[in-house]
Amino acid sequence: MIKRTLLAASMLALTLTGNAWAADRPLRVGYVFAMANAPALIADKQGFYKQEGLEVDLRALGDGPVIQQALAAGELDVAYVGTPPVYQWYTRGLKSTILAKVNYGQAAVIVGKQSPVQTLVDLKDKKLAGVKKGSGMDVLLRGYVLKENANLNPDKDVNIIDMPPGNMNAALDKGIVDAAFTWEPFVSQALLRGNSRVLLDINQALPQYPWYVVIGLPKTLQERPDDVVKLLRAHRKAVDFLNQHPEESNRIIAEAFKLEAVQGADGKTINPVDIVAQARTRLGWSTELRAKDIEFIERLMNYSTDLGFMNGKPAIADLVDTSYLEKASR
Known part of the structure; x- marks a missing residue:
């Protein structure tokens, strides 16, 4: 009984010491x-x-x-x-x-200023710059932008190309992709250069x-x-x-x-x-x-x-x- 009491006391002391250390750092x-x-x-x-x-x-x-x-x-x-x-x-x-x-807010689908793509449905059979499959932004792209808004199958109807967001504007300019799902400040950089336009502003579609x-x-x-x-x-x-x-x-x-x-x-x-x-x-x-x-x-x-x-x-x-x-x- 004495040993158990001492053991319990020791464990409590260690716990209190650990908590005190955590609070100090x-x-x-x-x-x-x-x-x-x-x-x-x-x-x-x-x-x-x-x-x-x-x-x-x-x-x-x-x-x-x-x-x-x-x-x-x-x-x-x-x-x-x-x-x-x-x-x-x-x-x-x-x-x-x-x-x-x-x-x-922060996210948007952008296309080239002279792109024939006018609606999300027009993304069918097109190349779309996105990020890693299963990531948070990819969930928003596949679940909300493509499936819910455009009634497109993200695995079959659109060719989603995984790339860093910092590379998307250049890929769009060079015609490597037809559209990009990106976020700030990359959206603003593209728009201010004057060579892109917004196809879908997520914060307008889903305020706040x-x-x-x-x-x-x-x-x-x-x-x-x-x-x-x-x-x-x-x-x-x-x-x-x-x-x-x-x-x-x-x-x-x-x-x-x-x-x-x-x-x-x-x-x-x-x-x-x-x-x-x-x-x-x-x-x-x-x-x-x-x-x-x-x-x-x-x-x-x-x-x-x-x-x-x-x-x-x-x-x-x-x-x-x-x-x-x-x-x-x-």
Whole structure:
């Protein structure tokens, strides 16, 4: 009995020591390095994390799969990532909780200015630049853009060519593809050069649809709930700053993402800040996860299931928890 008591006490001490160590180290936050995730870097550069008394180790990462690996390896506590990967990872064992919205908009289908393609239906038998099959943007392309809007079979009716978004505009210019499904700032860069036009603006079709979200691991929520609330307060401040100070935030974004000037059709140089301003006509930021946002997440899950990208789907109540965001507003 004495040995068992001592063992239990030792285990409790180790647990308390572990939790104390976790609380002492910076909150490790990863974000996909995309303009839509600007609130993460704004919170850092404007000192909003420090205002909340929170030390953050902020890491800009290349894409969702890299974020997934870091989360699975226990190298991150919180992440800014696209919605589809979150629920797809959940069904594969990497459970996390959606805590807040980050952005809406950003994606569009573009074609050459003189292209004969006038509607989505015209994409039948055409070459369309997209991203990796099964990725979040691919779910939106196949499920919403092609199947739902154009009644096209994405595997049979359209030749989707996987390529980095940074290469899509050049591929479109050179006639390698007939259209591209891309996002900001690549959409704005193409339009400002004057050689492309928008075939479908997703944010016009689905006003303020949620895309990037803030997620936390169960361990993080259990061990550091107060820090999660502080993070979300800083996130709120960053979104407010983006919306209330567009010119200043546009300069920060242009510099942080190292945007280069483009030459317009009239030969004039269009500076990076103006590219960001153009991007904001299709992209915006918000923290709230409202009923319509939850419905859209469920809609995305249905797309992923129908496309065969996952078996079954988690209950939305297991996937989303807005209570931390609510505490952050008090």
